[in-house]
Amino acid sequence: MSACEQYTDAIDEYVDGTLDPEGRRAVEAHLADCATCRTLVQDLEQLRRTARALDAPAPPPRVWAALANQIEADRGAARPPRIRRADRMRSSWLIGLAAAAAVALVVITASVVRLMERPHTTTEAVTTPASTGTTAAATPESVAGELQQAEAHYEKAIDGLQQIAKAGQGSLDPKVAAALQQNLTVIDQAIAESRAALKTQPTSEPARASLLDAFRTKVGLLEDTIALINEMRKGNSAGAARIVHGLKES
Amino acid sequence: MRSADAELIARCRHGDLSAFEELYRQHASRLHALACRMAPTRADAEDLLQEIFLLAHRKLGTFKGESALSTWLYRLGMNVCLDFVRSRQGRSGRLTDSLDDEEPGAPAMPQTPPLDAVSRIDLERAIAELPPGSRAAFLLHDVEGFEHHEIAAILGVSAGTSKSQVHKARRKIRSLLGRPAPRVSGRP
Structure with missing residues (x-):
């Protein structure tokens, strides 16, 4: 030895x-x-x-809302099966549209995973040596192409979610609706800024990550909005209050 | 057990949902982070987090307070995450699943400069490459700050196994961050 x-x-x-x-x-x-x-x-x-120093991001409000519903259901029944995302929406009148949006999200996930697996080509201050992955090195063109693809998928899903949210917006308290709209405006601004950064530095990983993160945040906020609309339509004011509380914290 | 935890648990056991919500808010971020790093997607991580706390709510009656509440929650959480990861892998991996098929890593070549900085994105990617057992031990030790005897209690392994898994995980991550392929004499 x-x-x-x-x-x-x-x-x-x-x-x-x-x-x-x-x-x-x-x-x-x-x-x-x-x-x-x-x-x-x-x-x-x-x-x-x-x-x-790695982040510990707070979970989105919909997790607690769904959990609280499940706990309440637990009290009235002997150990119901656990509720997964699809089940959480099943009772809703929005199921058809939501399913379509979910399909789009699956496609997005696959695209984003592919995109994130790309080795770094940025000249930003990433000081670690190159990844040892077996993926072929990405060219600026291929990175831009995949990013565009991911953007297109996100936009498609966001459109779907926005339609659902718009259809049910009448159920929301006007103040809550205004606050949600304000948050969406902030996220849209972040998307625009990331896009502008990518225009000048197409292979910048931080700009790519920031754009994808902004898309994810928008999808999350829209999902929370829909969860809130569902609770309002079910007349579950406690569930709705929990989501609003979570939205304020996030 | 801290008296604040004991009081909170007592309220939860009496069916006080606001008490359980308080418990959730105290621990959800760390367990969400854990689930995000064990699950392949954010959506899976959210499902796992929901399952962890649902299980915690159902099992609070069995919590005897012999360990800290956070340790108990991490044990539940890690079991849920590992079950999920292993069921997805379609194999019955044991917690001691190892990196034995890969060299645990030798010291870097002398001429190699040290890693000046490790970007979080690179580290997250490298963590995702680890086998479940090593990943669990690394997350609990190096990310969450648990000591080996605590990890042993959480994962149901010996402290020695925890040390070994963290050791292997660090060498594997270092290798994924671009260190030269290890070469250790006398190893199979």
Whole structure:
């Protein structure tokens, strides 16, 4: 066993700060002589820092709304089957349109996954070495093409969701409807800004990610709007209040 | 168990939905993050989150307070996520499913400069490449900040297995971030 192999486990504990003083001294003595392991330690420390800084996005309000409905249903029945997204909408008069939108979303997901799997071609400050994935390197043209495809799918789904939301908007409190519209305007602004950034830097990954994120946010807000309309139409003011509360927080 | 948790749980057990909503709001973001990193899509993650809290609501009566409420919720959550991932994979993987078919990773080549920065997007992608067991241990340790003995309780494995999984996950991620293929003498 080489000296480096001898320390490979201890280095993890060294980076975690859980090594006893004696072990720590031994690792430090090895690091003083070994550039390879010094690099490993720096990498692992960097990895840990980034990992601890990863986001924990709040779930959209519709999750709590659906959960609360399910808990209430639980109280009246012996363990009903769990409700998945499709089931949550089944009781609604909107099922037909919603199903069409869901189909479009499935297509979007596939496109976006493909897009996100592309190796980076940006010249932005992404300082890690290139991905080791087996996907062929994307050209600016192919990235732009796939992005356009994803945009088209998102727009199609958004159109569908907007139609559903518009059809049921009369059920909403005018103040809530105005607030939702204001949020949609902000998201549309973000979409426009991302598109403008992509025009000047077509391969910029942050701009691509920002555009896709804005689309996702818009889809999410429209889904929440529809969930809210459903609750209002069912006369479930408690469920509607929960969604509005969640929308205010998000 | 913290007294605030005990009080909240008592209210939940008495059927107070607003108490359960409070519990949900305290823990949903972290568990949502976990589900997002274990599930392939946001939609799946939302379904998993709903399932985790529904299960928590149904099982709160069995929570004895021997561990922190958050640890108990993570245990429920991780079980739900792993069941989902493994059922999608169509194989009965064990929690100790390993990266043994891949080298756990040797130190970087001396001439390779250290990673100055790791972008979050790259890290998220690399995490998604990990096998479920390693991914679970890495998320709990390096992202959520649990210690190995806590992870052992959450995942139902030994602390040694948790250490080993985190070790393997870190080497695999490092390799995915572009480190040279590892070469360790004496390994099969």
